[in-house]
Amino acid sequence: MNQLPYVVVILGTAGSGKTTLSASLLDFLYDNQLDAAVVNLDPAVERLPYKPDVDVRDYVDARELMKQLGLGPNGALIAAIDALSLKIEELVEEIESLRTNYIIVDTPGQMELFAFRETGPLVIRSITESYKSVSLFLIDAIQASRPSNYFSTLLLAASTQFRISLPQINVLTKVDMVPQKVVEEIIGYHEEPPLLATRVVEDRSSSLMWSEDDVLVLAERLLNMDIVPVSSKTMLGFDELYAYIQRVVAGGEDYYTEEPSPRL
Numbered sequence: 001m002n003q004l005p006y007v008v009v010i011l012g013t014a015g016s017g018k019t020t021l022s023a024s025l026l027d028f029l030y031d032n033q034l035d036a037a038v039v040n041l042d043p044a045v046e047r048l049p050y051k052p053d054v055d056v057r058d059y060v061d062a063r064e065l066m067k068q069l070g071l072g073p074n075g076a077l078i079a080a081i082d083a084l085s086l087k088i089e090e091l092v093e094e095i096e097s098l099r100t101n102y103i104i105v106d107t108p109g110q111m112e113l114f115a116f117r118e119t120g121p122l123v124i125r126s127i128t129e130s131y132k133s134v135s136l137f138l139i140d141a142i143q144a145s146r147p148s149n150y151f152s153t154l155l156l157a158a159s160t161q162f163r164i165s166l167p168q169i170n171v172l173t174k175v176d177m178v179p180q181k182v183v184e185e186i187i188g189y190h191e192e193p194p195l196l197a198t199r200v201v202e203d204r205s206s207s208l209m210w211s212e213d214d215v216l217v218l219a220e221r222l223l224n225m226d227i228v229p230v231s232s233k234t235m236l237g238f239d240e241l242y243a244y245i246q247r248v249v250a251g252g253e254d255y256y257t258e259e260p261s262p263r264l
């Protein structure tokens with residue numbers, strides 16, 4: 001195999017399903033005769049449902065820092081990610097030694113401590129700069145079922161894209177946990193932004209400072225990006241997600257067509 005791997009960075013708020021989706025995407029690619037490796041960038045995670053090919057815990061250990069420096073979990077995560085900035089070269093070297101079709105990068109739970117501080121984007125840039133890369137921003141369908149939550153998470157998705165500077169696909173996760181009607185409603189907002197704007201304003205707890213017109217201006221822009229519904233438990237939507245990823249990294253071409261026998 002002489003083609004460089006594609007990199008898929010998994011981002012999203014705490015508990016949005018990043019680690020579970022990383023494991024399911026790995027399984028999906030394997031089931032489709034594609035090789036993939038996973039990089040765990042969460043220095044605080046205890047258990048993973050996949051075996052990481054590269055593990056940030058081999059470089060920095062948030063739990064150890066918690067003990068050594070007497071820090072709380074967030075302080076330890078910040079210290080661990082900052083300490084990683086001194087070891088980026090080694091980490092990137094290990095990632096570059098992977099010979100595979102796809103590299104999946106699972107990121108830390110407390111996204112704001114990662115994406116909105118200096119080191120997180122620097123680590124992502126260092127990992128992705130030699131490869132065609134895409135980021136997935138995960139949005140929990142249970143959270144998104146409330147219109148004002150969906151709107152504010154779309155704002156966060158946009159703001160994350162500004163920080164990470166990669167082409168981004170928004171992904172609605174855990175769709176097996178909400179009624180089909182809720183998923184259809186969320187997808188429907190993308191066809192009809194004024195509906196979301198009306199519902200956000202109706203939700204009084206969130207709309208005190210915003211007029212419907214203000215919300216609509218932003219909603220129209222934010223809903224311009226598609227959302228891909230998936231379940232990492234039932235694998236629903238993974239074919240479509242894969243097609244989206246391919247469109248970004250390979251311009252619609254596919255390993256299936258690029259290489260007759262992509263397994264290493």
Ligand SMILES: Nc1nc2c(ncn2[C@@H]2O[C@H](COP(=O)(O)OP(=O)(O)OP(=O)(O)O)[C@@H](O)[C@H]2O)c(=O)[nH]1
Nearest residue numbers: 014015016017018019020108109174177231232233
């Ligand atoms: N039913 C269902 N549960 C899911 C799905 N994806 C994730 N979960 C559950 O949601 C919880 C959080 O999932 P994780 O994959 O740990 O989420 P995360 O974003 O990695 O979480 P942190 O790294 O701790 O922020 C777990 O209990 C998962 O089993 C899904 O598609 N369907």
Ligand SMILES: [Mg+2]
Nearest residue numbers: 018019042109
């Ligand atoms: Mg996780």
